[in-house]
Amino acid sequence: MSDARQTALAIDALRRGWPVALTGADGALALLPIETADPVRLAAFDPAGSAAVLLSAGRALTLKLANQLAAAVPDSPVLVERAPWLDFAAATALADPQLDLQTPLKGPFRAIPLAETDAGAAALRLARIGGVLPAFFVLPGGRADLTLSVGDIGAHEDAERLAIATRARLPVHGAEDAEIVAFRTPEMPGEHIALLIGAPNGRPPLVRLHSECLTGDVLGSLKCDCGPQLDAAIAAIQASGWGILLYLRQEGRGIGLINKLRAYALQDQGFDTVDANTRLGFAVDSRNFRVAARMLMLLAQPRVRLLTNNPEKVAQLAAAGIDVVERVPHFLPANPHNERYLATKRDRTGHQL
Ligand SMILES: Nc1nc2c(ncn2[C@@H]2O[C@H](COP(=O)(O)OP(=O)(O)OP(=O)(O)O)[C@@H](O)[C@H]2O)c(=O)[nH]1
Numbered sequence: 001m002s003d004a005r006q007t008a009l010a011i012d013a014l015r016r017g018w019p020v021a022l023t024g025a026d027g028a029l030a031l032l033p034i035e036t037a038d039p040v041r042l043a044a045f046d047p048a049g050s051a052a053v054l055l056s057a058g059r060a061l062t063l064k065l066a067n068q069l070a071a072a073v074p075d076s077p078v079l080v081e082r083a084p085w086l087d088f089a090a091a092t093a094l095a096d097p098q099l100d101l102q103t104p105l106k107g108p109f110r111a112i113p114l115a116e117t118d119a120g121a122a123a124l125r126l127a128r129i130g131g132v133l134p135a136f137f138v139l140p141g142g143r144a145d146l147t148l149s150v151g152d153i154g155a156h157e158d159a160e161r162l163a164i165a166t167r168a169r170l171p172v173h174g175a176e177d178a179e180i181v182a183f184r185t186p187e188m189p190g191e192h193i194a195l196l197i198g199a200p201n202g203r204p205p206l207v208r209l210h211s212e213c214l215t216g217d218v219l220g221s222l223k224c225d226c227g228p229q230l231d232a233a234i235a236a237i238q239a240s241g242w243g244i245l246l247y248l249r250q251e252g253r254g255i256g257l258i259n260k261l262r263a264y265a266l267q268d269q270g271f272d273t274v275d276a277n278t279r280l281g282f283a284v285d286s287r288n289f290r291v292a293a294r295m296l297m298l299l300a301q302p303r304v305r306l307l308t309n310n311p312e313k314v315a316q317l318a319a320a321g322i323d324v325v326e327r328v329p330h331f332l333p334a335n336p337h338n339e340r341y342l343a344t345k346r347d348r349t350g351h352q353l
């Protein structure tokens with residue numbers, strides 16, 4: 001039986017720098033998150049000084065530890081052997097790529113085989129959900145005050161547990177005849193929103209899946225195209241007669257605000273949006289659009305016209321049982337600050353611009 005509550009407790013622990021133990025199909029690991037821990041906690045967690053460091057393959061590639069890796073999938077787990085010089089400060093430098101260009105790394109470091117791959121992969125996933133850097137001190141065996149299983153994390157992210165919580169009329173700029181519908185699961189803190197615009201007219205609705213972008217949606221950031229895309233989506237849906245804007249709480253393509261801002265700091269150093277995610281140790285895109293499919297099903301709209309340049313959204317909705325009868329391009333003009341970002345989306349993440 002998986003217990004989604006354990007994952008909420010584990011996320012809380014990670015953010016406070018407390019250890020957790022994670023059990024997977026091939027063994028258990030005790031984990032201390034490097035970003036939020038400190039040397040005193042490390043000494044308590046690992047009195048013998050034997051804990052290895054768990055990183056993602058993407059981060060290990062950046063650190064030139066890739067030679068020992070079988071799989072170079074960016075978000076797969078890699079273990080770095082404990083060496084006398086791998087103290088808390090050195091581990092922080094392994095965890096956080098923002099200092100790579102300023103601080104020469106100590107070393108040498110060596111990647112070693114990880115027996116508990118299931119728990120290791122789940123640990124990286126847990127870090128992403130919790131919004132912390134995907135890097136841990138690890139001990140085999142899984143002893144800690146708080147324990148959870150890999151299945152608990154799946155239950156925490158289960159889109160099928162999403163339900164409508166409430167709905168109300170909400171006139172918005174550009175669409176006065178609109179209704180807001182709020183969704184939530186018992187587990188995930190972010191509430192997803194649907195904005196229903198206009199009245200059903202027998203045709204499949206024009207639907208936009210908008211992933212949360214605090215910097216673009218609220219602050220008017222020019223680094224991306226999210227703000228203008230949001231406004232233009234509402235205008236396009238209004239003009240089409242009827243449709244639905246899904247506002248999905250997938251900040252930073254699913255890595256959260258803080259990690260997205262770390263990716264921005266790496267972009268300030270010259271890396272593009274794809275390489276910045278990889279250097280941080282995350283997949284290029286961690287979003288899962290099953291949640292959007294579930295929302296459309298709850299709204300009784302299994303056939304849609306989809307406003308997007310991203311073929312992955314079409315594919316994932318289709319895989320989740322939504323009939324995407326048409327893809328409608330959603331391209332906004334570039335500005336000098338987001339030109340490179342848009343070019344990277346076109347050239348490296350398959351956006352059809
Ligand atoms: N990690 C990361 N996330 C970003 C970055 N810039 C924007 N985002 C996030 O990316 C999401 C928007 O995704 P986009 O790739 O711009 O567009 P899309 O939704 O995939 O595709 P379209 O439907 O064609 O617009 C939002 O969650 C933003 O917060 C970045 O540099 N790094």
Ligand SMILES: [Zn+2]
Binds near residue numbers: 213226227
């Ligand atoms: Zn944005």
